Amino acid sequence: MTPRTRLRFPHLLSPAAVGPVSLPNRLVMSPMTRFRVGEDGVPAPLNARYYAQRAGAGLLIGEGAYVEPRGRLTPRTAGFCSETQIAAWGGVTDAVREAGGRMFLQLCHGGRVSHPRLQPGGGDPVAPSAIAFAGQVRVAESEHAGVRKVPAPTPRGLETGEIPMIVEAFAEAARRARETGFEGVELHASSGLLHQQFLTPAANRRTDGYGGGATARCRFVIETLEAMIATAGGGRVGVKIGPTFAYNGIEMALAEVVDTYDVLLRMLDRLDLAYVHLQRPTWSLRLGPEDFDVLAFVRERRRGTLIAAGEFDRTSAEAALAAGRCDLIAFGRRFIANPDLPERIRRDAPENGWDEATLYSPLAEGFTDYPTLPDEPASAPGRPAAPPIRPSGRR
Numbered sequence: 001m002t003p004r005t006r007l008r009f010p011h012l013l014s015p016a017a018v019g020p021v022s023l024p025n026r027l028v029m030s031p032m033t034r035f036r037v038g039e040d041g042v043p044a045p046l047n048a049r050y051y052a053q054r055a056g057a058g059l060l061i062g063e064g065a066y067v068e069p070r071g072r073l074t075p076r077t078a079g080f081c082s083e084t085q086i087a088a089w090g091g092v093t094d095a096v097r098e099a100g101g102r103m104f105l106q107l108c109h110g111g112r113v114s115h116p117r118l119q120p121g122g123g124d125p126v127a128p129s130a131i132a133f134a135g136q137v138r139v140a141e142s143e144h145a146g147v148r149k150v151p152a153p154t155p156r157g158l159e160t161g162e163i164p165m166i167v168e169a170f171a172e173a174a175r176r177a178r179e180t181g182f183e184g185v186e187l188h189a190s191s192g193l194l195h196q197q198f199l200t201p202a203a204n205r206r207t208d209g210y211g212g213g214a215t216a217r218c219r220f221v222i223e224t225l226e227a228m229i230a231t232a233g234g235g236r237v238g239v240k241i242g243p244t245f246a247y248n249g250i251e252m253a254l255a256e257v258v259d260t261y262d263v264l265l266r267m268l269d270r271l272d273l274a275y276v277h278l279q280r281p282t283w284s285l286r287l288g289p290e291d292f293d294v295l296a297f298v299r300e301r302r303r304g305t306l307i308a309a310g311e312f313d314r315t316s317a318e319a320a321l322a323a324g325r326c327d328l329i330a331f332g333r334r335f336i337a338n339p340d341l342p343e344r345i346r347r348d349a350p351e352n353g354w355d356e357a358t359l360y361s362p363l364a365e366g367f368t369d370y371p372t373l374p375d376e377p378a379s380a381p382g383r384p385a386a387p388p389i390r391p392s393g394r395r
């Protein structure tokens, strides 16, 4: 990119803001569950180190953390509800702040993406309706993949009176997150988790005002966001959506996607959100035809800050920013493999490839040991360059 285009268009290294938070660049580190927290969902000093290493991102979004015990979706998913979990997250925000970074935390509830073995008292997971998805859930570690998969169980449909309690759990977590040093929070309404289950007709057969037409299916998302904004503050809450991301058993016809997300995005525009974060389909998990441009669809309906994620590289990210298709780009696997990704872009340096085998393994390997660039030659003469890691087949 030439200096001239850098002046004329927003680019990855130009400053931005989400709500009241100023960002030094437009690279966002995607929220990513890495299975490196303890079995009890408590982050450790290793997790603090991992995030602090990536503090050069304009914004870090911490991995999805469940807000109540029934929201737990896998072993070694982070939690943000017990006092121990919340206190441990304080160690992460301290480390990130000391490293000069800014961090939101993603808050989630697995809903039917869970298993009685992960639930308090061995109960059934909860969901909008008692409909299992045709897929698998993770229940226990194995030596190789870090977890074992079993068929998804049939969940229990939530009573109407239970819904405000879950909304309240998100509001309370948002409040505590701010007290714990997070700049804000993100509601996870993608990846087939509870909030996307409510949005999806095939998972939501409710007749109590939370299901049926698009407006009713959006109600749970909107009520949750309103409650989170009330406790975390205006401009401190974002939401991640994946209208065409067919993950964890989400099935929707394109007409349903258009109908539902047209309504949702209009409702979101009326809230004082930090941003909308779009998950484009990845890993070939796509709803609708390949030529449906979900980013264009969302941008047409989203006037405020929009983050786009999903298989961006430098070139496609710069092109999307320059064309105004979004305001910020979230990188997932590139940030795993390149803790200093903004610096690599600044220096036009090559990237490490990510190691597929350690994305979800519970081991320290592949977590905090990706190499960074050596200091620039003037300040560290003679230091050898970090060898690039072998690129994975998925790039």
Ligand SMILES: Cc1cc2nc3c(=O)[nH]c(=O)nc-3n(C[C@H](O)[C@H](O)[C@H](O)COP(=O)(O)O)c2cc1C
Pocket (backbone or CB within 6 Å): 030, 031, 032, 033, 034, 063, 064, 106, 188, 190, 191, 240, 279, 282, 309, 310, 311, 312, 330, 331, 332, 333, 334, 359, 360
């Ligand atoms: C190991 C791994 C864990 C992930 N965990 C989460 C998560 O906790 N919450 C979420 O919203 N997305 C999660 N994702 C999706 C990423 O946030 C991101 O949207 C996706 O990887 C696409 O970006 P990329 O192509 O740059 O990797 C995960 C992805 C990976 C690879």
